[in-house]
Amino acid sequence: MSATLPTPGPSASAVVPALEVRDLVVRYGRAPGRLRRRASAPAVDGVDLVLAPGRTVGLVGESGSGKSTIAKAVLGLQAVSDGTVTFRGQDLTSASARERRAVAADLRVVFQDPYSSLNPTRTIGDTLAEPLRLQGLGAAQARERAVEVLEQVGLPGEVVDRYPGQFSGGQRQRVAIARALVCRPEVVVLDEPVSALDLSTQAQVLNLLADLRDEHGYSFLFVAHDLGVVRFLSDDVVVLYRGRVMESGPAEEVTQRPRHPYTQALVAASPVPRPGEQAERRLARERLGVGSASTASADPAGCPFASRCPLATDTCSTERPALRLLGEAQVSCHHAS
């Protein structure tokens, strides 16, 4: 794909982006450097995104669309096959372990599963102090900071000496957020931070994230599969399908006036808690006529959504749609209007 794609949304400005991903391609199932005849279909295929300082970009898509893979590539947990990852103007694409360590304090993560993201054999304090100690902080200072950040996320400071096993999912997720914020980062990658939580806890955690962002100016790369949740927290949204960007733009635009058939299907599928309205939405969803996902891999030459798309024509399976500006959003579809 061309590298000259305009950046989505109003975040494109003269400021150096906090995080910039260009033409990212990630392939699994192949050790780097070893050539094999049949390369697997890429999990992420030519994705661009720009995260301006203090803003939040939401990354949505169904399971397997490559959301977590992008997050991992940004964090250096997964090797990048092609494209670049730039952090504050510094190219991290093939950063060495030492270069990664240098930005470790500023580029942090909260994972989806609050149960496996905390080491059960270490106290909350140990977990929170670890990155600080690596930054050269003394044990006492690290502990002090740990208590401080725990209070920031709404937990009593004395929990530093407890083990994760004693906490509920929502509390664990607060701890995980505290761990991400403990070294006052610039960018936090949030990989589905609320999808394992109850609705009421989810609201608490979303509010907490919004408060922290507004107060401290963090930039969030927010991965989620629920458009309602994404809309609440994000300024811009990128919709992914099978590793490719289907639509991207300002959150209100993408979630309220979706133009891509896939985004429309996503919006129509999320249920609302009002029986009358939900019945209408269900009918609307059925009218859309989006097929169910098949396991067959899409033709790399065409639109990845073609096998499910009600608008699909012959062009769609032979020609890969480029992103084009529709309204305020970038849409990758031959027929969207």
Added chain:
Amino acid sequence: MTSPTDQRPDLPAATPVPPAPGAQAMPVPPPPEQVRRVPRGPRLAALRRPGPAIGLTWLLLVLAASLTSPLWLPYGTAEQDLARRFEGPSADHWLGTDDLGRDLLTRIVAAAGVALTASLVTVLVALVIAVPLALAAAERGPRVERWTSRVSEVLLALPATIIMLAVIGVIGVRTYWIMAVLGVLISAAVYRVLLGVAQSVRQRLYVDAARVDGLRSWMVNARHVLPGMASVVAVQAAQLFGVAILIQSGLAFIGFGPADPEPSWGGMIAVASRYVYTAPWMMVPTGVVLALTVIAANAVADGIAAHAASVSGHASSGRRSGRVTLLGATHGRADDVRLAVPAGAGTPLLEVEGLRVATTEGPELVTGVSFSVGAGRVVGLVGESGCGKSMTARSLLGLLPTGVRLTQGALRWEGTDLLAGGASADKALRRLRGREIAMISQEPMVALDPMFSVRSQLVAPLRRFRGVSRREAVGLATDLLAQVGIVDAARVLDSYPHQLSGGMAQRVAIALALTGEPRLLVADEPTTALDVTVQAEILSLLRSLVTDTGLSVVIVSHDLGVIADLCDDVNVMYAGEVVESGSCEAVLASPAHPYTAALLEANPHVPEGEALPHRLPSIGGTVPAPAAWTSGCRFAGRCRFATRACAEPLVLTAAPGVPVGAVPDHAVRCVRADDLSLTAAPEEDPR
């Protein structure tokens, strides 16, 4: 479907119960952070069970005896008394004597030192090789793993006995060295086991999180990966120890042990076997000690494994059922007055009345839940985790986890009380389970056996439930898959569960639930693990099963959107009881309980065209643990409308909109229900 309001069965209207005298003044508000106290079990907890404990005691005893032997052993190991050969136990020789009149006890104890320490050498050598290799292979991925695994295969293919004999030929009978060689040979097998464990621990997110922290790779391994492998390493070590003792004795038995005056267990058994007909006793003491030692090592291994399994069981079931372990004392509470909910024409299919579920130690998890399910109707149970939704659903099938049981209440299937006459729920429901009542759960993979193809998993129950031939069963299985919306049924029949996507697996799990042609399907969070688009498809599938086949469904969900999509009636549960109940329309459109209203407000899916709030109205705090449940309103600690009156015991009463005197179709458990107007916007941010 008929509207719920015109089919009210003849049930008594709800009447309030007078407040119990001496009720608590104020419910204990849950502390802002309900920190759960799970007893932190040290590893040794496993060894408190008798088997492992006895095993460990035995090993320590043998070790202590051999270490202190110079202090108390009455004879020298080579001290002969040819006058007293082949003796049985006596006051002088507690375990008898051997062919040269040497004291057996002395020799057994003296040999124990080498037996145990040399086996320890094997264990240590094997672990020192296998652990770092497994860690490295798991970290570096296929490239390194390919080599290490190849080498381990070669090692495994080598004939260990022959190599050891060859080594003995070269270096002579030097027990410690020989056992070290054994350690090297065995390390391949240990590596194999540990590699799998290391790989799975590495997939845990806290390992990734540590890497993001910038931890160096050896520190990641030492701090995060290795502790996660500790119990498997311990089990391997204990088992290996037993094997090493056996092999060592085997070598001594065939003559490759210490030369004669030096005692060894294998050598002593070899001598005893020569005289087994003339002096059978001689075999007994050494044989028994050897056998006990090996058994003891294995018992310790089992103990560690069982402990690890129970610990990880807690961890994995933590989200919902793990709560069972977290309970303290309980509160008695007067049974609720029954609420009349529309339940379809005639006798409802299933009526649940005053259901109480408690752990064996006493604390109650569900305290008096009543609802009924008419034929072809969908009833929802909604609430946060920890409110007893799953326990309620599981008791409908008699599938409560161990340590939890149904203590009171009636389950009426087509009017007949299944629990009448004190019948055990499990037994009474076994007859219905699978045939009349089936279940699907959040994790479709749990229902599917990874070892068998979809075909065989569907065919077996079809033959059992419907008594058809194999050929017919395959035909029916194909039809079932088509019914649950699988297009390429033939291909799916031949797949194994791991080859299916989550949505596909849930469809297969539903097909599996339908094999017994049930009339009631209990669905516990059936779409929570799925994508929204797949969720919508599964909900459509359930809906079409209801309309096409008249299936009834009880669905558990924490997502009010899912409830709104599918349900006719809904029960909102909070802390073990129903706080609001009625038709889906009534409860969700005009919630009468502050908890229901708060759940609705916390949902970020605002009505079309409405602006998103700057912050979501959320409910502070968490669901109180069952130990903290009071007889007053259990929501009081989090309710912004709470007053003194809320501490009084309270029951379900007709919701505000219900006409006086009518049988209510909407009921609520809140003393202030009548003077609150909850559908209006909240006056204040409750945070």
